[in-house]
Amino acid sequence: MIDLPLVARGKVREVYDAGPGQLLLVASDRISAYDHVLPTPIPDKGRVLTQLSVWWFEQLSPVLDAFGATHHLISAADVPADVAGRAMLVRRLEMLPVECVARGYLSGSGTKEYEATGSIRDVALPPGLVEGSRLPAPVFTPSTKAELGEHDEAIDFAAVETAVGASRAAELRDLTLALYGRASEIAARAGLILADTKFEFGLDASGGLVLGDEVLTPDSSRFWPADSWAPGAAQPSYDKQFVRDWLTSPASGWDRVSPPPELPDDVVAATRQRYVTAYELLTGRRFD
Incomplete structure (x- = not known):
């Protein structure tokens, strides 16, 4: 458990008060589509989102500098142990x-x-x-x-x-x-x-x-x-x-009005692989 006040809970993330001027942004394995949070998580999705974002903030810094702008990341290391790898300490904005x-x-x-x-x-x-x-x-x-x-x-x-x-x-x-x-x-x-x-x-x-x-x-x-x-x-x-x-395929049987269905195991596995592949191709690093 995170021993910090919860500020907000979104479709994928929770945001916690981490002290003056700081927030803890925690990515979950939840996935959303068509304005619904789906009932089936995608394993490792939160870690992919966080680690890829951290990498991109570094890549984009020259552009931000040119515009006199910055990014909000303070650290991805100084976070609670139970959310390590899927949390960022960021500036409050x-x-x-x-x-x-x-x-x-x-x-x-x-x-x-x-x-x-x-x-x-x-x-x-x-x-x-x-x-x-x-x-x-x-x-x-x-x-x-x-x-x-x-x-x-x-x-x-x-x-x-x-x-x-x-x-x-x-x-x-x-x-x-x-x-x-x-x-x-x-x-x-x-x-x-x-x-x-x-x-x-x-x-x-x-x-x-x-x-x-x-x-x-x-x-x-x-x-x-x-x-x-x-x-x-x-x-x-x-x-x-x-x-x-x-x-949106006939296989799901979903009408986009009622609560969305559980995702089949093969859809979960294929989705996870797509997220991991994106990370590995972009960063040149192995995801583990």
């Missing part, structure tokens, strides 16, 4: 009410919106794109930050300006796309396509911009193997799309 999404490829909800409107929110895209198409340039497509059990809603840039001010909105857009660009280059060297990802930012006590939450994990990003990329259909992936696909 005033989180901004926007999820900063960057897309370099058309996929998921972005494809549906494009097929209906030819754009994603206020970002017009050229005709002829299909599921999996590479976009002419990465785009910023933010969304709201929903409470547990509620649904994130895509918003246009004007809504971000209303929420945080015009100057801060431009800073969020530019930094999000710069971080995506850096991460895409790193992923490409590992033989992966970073199709899209989301970042969350907060402000420190002096008003400085800080990258928070987790970063560039299979929970918050789509990673595709580059050698099998073929626009026109759903791509093989190293993320939780495998779970989403099973949940």
Whole structure:
């Protein structure tokens, strides 16, 4: 048990008060999809999310420095023993009410919106794109930050300006796309396509911009193997799309209204392997 006051419990993480200006962020093995927390955990998922985030914070530091920003990680070592490997000691922030999404490829909800409107929110895209198409340039497509059990809603840039001010909105857009660009280059060297990802930012006590939450994990990003990329259909992936696909297949029998079903053993094992593979390919380290 963690002998600290619980601040919040999300779909995947618990957040604890770790003293003045600090929080303990603990990742569980829970997995969510379609705004539901599924009843079946994915073994080792919490460790993958945490250790991959720690690695990415280091990789992204040059970009953050260039923007005069930082990240929230203090330590992944100075944490309680019973959550070691899946917990981070981080700075307490005033989180901004926007999820900063960057897309370099058309996929998921972005494809549906494009097929209906030819754009994603206020970002017009050229005709002829299909599921999996590479976009002419990465785009910023933010969304709201929903409470547990509620649904994130895509918003246009004007809504971000209303929420945080015009100057801060431009800073969020530019930094999000710069971080995506850096991460895409790193992923490409590992033989992966970073199709899209989301970042969350907060402000420190002096008003400085800080990258928070987790970063560039299979929970918050789509990673595709580059050698099998073929626009026109759903791509093989190293993320939780495998779970989403099973949940919407006839095999699950789920109506997306009632509580979600237990995941079969083979889906659990295959999902765990995808998370571990993403970690190993990106970092060049063996997960154990």
